[in-house]
Amino acid sequence: MLGCNCSIYGDEASREAIVIDPGDDIPEILARLERRGLKASAIVITHAHIDHIGGAARLKAATGAPVYMNLNDAPLYEHLDVQAGWLGIAPPERTEIDQPLKDGDLLRVGACDLHVIHTPGHTQGSCCLYAAGEKLLFAGDTLFLESIGRTDLPGGDPRQILRSIHQKLLILPGDTRVICGHGSETTIEHEKRHNPFL
Numbered sequence: 001m002l003g004c005n006c007s008i009y010g011d012e013a014s015r016e017a018i019v020i021d022p023g024d025d026i027p028e029i030l031a032r033l034e035r036r037g038l039k040a041s042a043i044v045i046t047h048a049h050i051d052h053i054g055g056a057a058r059l060k061a062a063t064g065a066p067v068y069m070n071l072n073d074a075p076l077y078e079h080l081d082v083q084a085g086w087l088g089i090a091p092p093e094r095t096e097i098d099q100p101l102k103d104g105d106l107l108r109v110g111a112c113d114l115h116v117i118h119t120p121g122h123t124q125g126s127c128c129l130y131a132a133g134e135k136l137l138f139a140g141d142t143l144f145l146e147s148i149g150r151t152d153l154p155g156g157d158p159r160q161i162l163r164s165i166h167q168k169l170l171i172l173p174g175d176t177r178v179i180c181g182h183g184s185e186t187t188i189e190h191e192k193r194h195n196p197f198l
C-alpha cells in the first residue's frame, strides 16, 4: 500500500542473498528468490518504519534468515502497533532482531560485501548499504530521486539527515546507482547536481 521498494541482493555463485526491506508481499519475495535459485541468508531492515519492516517476521519464518537492524530504531520498532494505527491497518507480526546493524559492518553475501553506512536523520537508526564492487547503494528512505527522507515523524532530524547525506553518501563515486526506498532509482552524481534539498 505504501509502495516500499524491497531489494534482493544475491550472489550467483554461492546462491546466497540478502533481502532488504521486506515490507509486505512475502509470497512475491519468496517466488523471486526461488525463480533465481537464491536462498535468503539475511534480512536487513534499513529502518523500522512499518512499510520497510512489516513483512520481516513472515519472511524470517519462511526462510530462517536472521533479521538485522540498527538498534537506534528499537523504540520505533517497539511501537509498530502505533505506526499501524496511523495507517488504520492491523499491526503486523513482530520478530526478534537477531543482529544489530552498525556503521562500518560488512555483510558477506558469497564473495560480495555490503558495507553498512549509518545515516541517521529520517530515523535515528536509518542505515544505507553499499556494494563497492557494483557501485550500488541501497539508500532506504535517506536519499530519493531529487528528494530526501521526511524528518517530521518521531526520530526525524532535518539537520542530521543533511549531514548524513553530505558526509557519508555524496562522497561515493558519482556513477553509483542509488536504489531508493520508494520510487525510481538515481545516481550520486544526479543528486549532487539536481537535488533541491542538498
Ligand SMILES: [Zn+2]
Pocket (backbone or CB within 6 Å): 047, 049, 122, 141
Ligand atoms: Zn521511512
